[in-house]
Amino acid sequence: MDSVLLAAFAAVMLATVAFGSTRLALGEVLGIEVGSLFYAGLALSAFFAGRGFSATVSGFIYERRVTLARRLPGLALFGIAATVYAQGLTKDPVLLTILAGLQGILAGLTWPLVQTSVALHSRGSTLILSVYFALGSIGISLGRALYPTLASQGVSRVFMTASMLYMAAGAVLLAGFQSLTLGSTRQEASMGAWRETLALLLKARRALLVNLASGFSVGLNSQVLYPVLVDYKGVDRYTASYALAAGGLASIPSKLLVGALADATSLNRALLVTSISIAASLASLSIFDGIVAAAAAAAYLAFSSSVVPLARMTAAMEGKKLGAPATMVGVSNTLSNIGSMIAPVLAQPLVALPCGLVAYAVPILAAATTPRRKGRSVEEARPTWAVSGSSTGRGT
Template sequence: MKRRELAVLLAVFVAVASASAGAGLARLALARYLRYDLGTSVLVASSLTSWFMVFRAVSSLVTGVIVDAWPSASRLFLPLPLALIALIVYTESLVTDPFTALVLNGLWGLLGGMVWPLAQTTTSLLARSWSNTAMSIYFAMGFLGVTLGQALYGFLPFSNAGVLRVSVLFFLVAAGFMVVAASYAPAAIRSGRERRRGKKLRETVMGETVMLLLVVAFVAGFASGLLREFLYIYLGEVYGLSRRGLASVLAVAGVASFAAGLGIGPLADRVGVSRALVLILLTGAVGGVLLASPELLAAFTGIVLMNMATRGSLPLTRNAVLLGASASLVALSNTLNNAGQVISPIIAGYLYEHTACETTPLIHLYCKGSPYLLSSALMILVVIIYAVLRRKRS
């Protein structure tokens, strides 16, 4: 790899870490701002994820198609959305109407869908033969950033609105580093287009590995949607965690599951992508069952395992090399993942507010934590269907 290409990758990694720290800080503060400062329901607070992801799902797909057709557009789509996100997050700290906050969160998702699938495509295409490892580093940096942001939330001496304003700085730093990446992104996109010349997109999508990657992208997205705003409310109200306690649990769980995102690329290189994806799904399924437990220690372990699964899936399901060197397919993977994150918080918020819990552990297991059990069932279903199809083909 040339020195310039390595510098571009490093710039992307720093931008991802900084923007993720801002997101980890802002999303936690925004969820609690709506729930406790503005007095919204759990369904409204958890739907922050849905508003964010539905807009991101659309913009991801549209941006991927545009960039495949006009690679030079990537010069604009990498840095500008991050600067606009900073403005949106600052504005969210000033609003007192929950609906306005939700709309602004949707715009944040729209802008995120422009920048992140493109950053992932650029990273994997630049890395070429070691794309799995590069994508593992990419998402590990993002995971570290989110963990840092969540940890900072427990210690910053500001209100939720004040924390939102602090998070703006992280997005501005990320925008600065993405200017560097934008200078080389068009060349990377063009090289991917040359690499897949003569191969139809439909043929790529119908490949066994690509189909599994896309299905796992959706299922992992469903689980990931339960690890955002809904989880922040769930942990605070079901287990009685304070602001600092909540931030500490999230940060420690993040550090504990960090190795999954970093190690999944080399693991996939060794055992194969399909086997790595099956392992990811089984890990997430166990995590969902534990997270539904009435015991905090079990729930903590569940967070770690579900984080390992959702974060571990990302380097593979967003790897442009595995997806036929296509920005459009990376965007489709993002869109399916985002669709899962749109659906699960709405289901979770509804179930949370329309179930009454008894004090016995068994009843509790199938009460407030039922969304996590649903996620586990979905993961196991995918593993079973995949195993049956493999057996029939052999």
């Protein structure tokens, strides 16, 4: 395993511990202390909006400036560390929303490229990309599990600890990404090149649709689920935080099993199975209260997070086929973040409706049943580790 993969795995683990704890901290401050589920959702939407903007821009830039791609993601994590530290110094909902948007911009400069790097340096293995996302789930679960202990010393302690973890993740990326290669065929940023890139993106419209739908489906995450469970479903704070942590842990085998299913059968089948599971868990969360609702929320986190590696590998392999992998993953991240930006602000009206939360499963179900383009696609290719000498792999 090369240094790029090792750095990506270590960085995502450190950063997601920080991310998991700060999502609950923002939910605590905005959804409970300030008393506004609207602001809790708005801050999350601001994060996704910022990330969505910078993800596309970074994809175009990195493919034309590989030297920048080796340095800027690590530096952006240092910026996130400073932003998170600042979040711990205020409880003003407007300022927290602005800081969340800035954090999103910096995240868009980092994680789409890291995902592309894992997809390419693993030679297109869905399972290895699933391992990367599984490590992220471990980190988020650890962050959620640590949250009650850290928060007992004051919510600001959560943000301080997270800031240090982001700094460590940035140092790891700066050291490990020196040998990064992207294999892009895009060398010039002329107007003709931009038009050509747009035409290629249109050819990959199903991959982009899958990422848009996956973003909306996972937009109902712990920052919103936490106050939903506490304020609407009669779950105490400790039970809610531990249930969400358990859901993150359960997403680890979920990701690996779905990745293996996609490699063994097809992306479409794995996507359909995952979508149905998401719908079932959301229906249970809408109908039941108390411990059953907490278990349903945990199941939802496990199932919904497993759709992300499928969507990203679809974009990476389709992008490699078209000669613009970082651009494709960047645009896919943007669309995913647009979906996730819309989703949180709908939580308050939807949670009051019978089975209203099932609406979060509708887009991914629709994407899973959308017909694929005719002819052999990257989704139908054999995974790298199953074909000796192949560097294509099945797109997921």
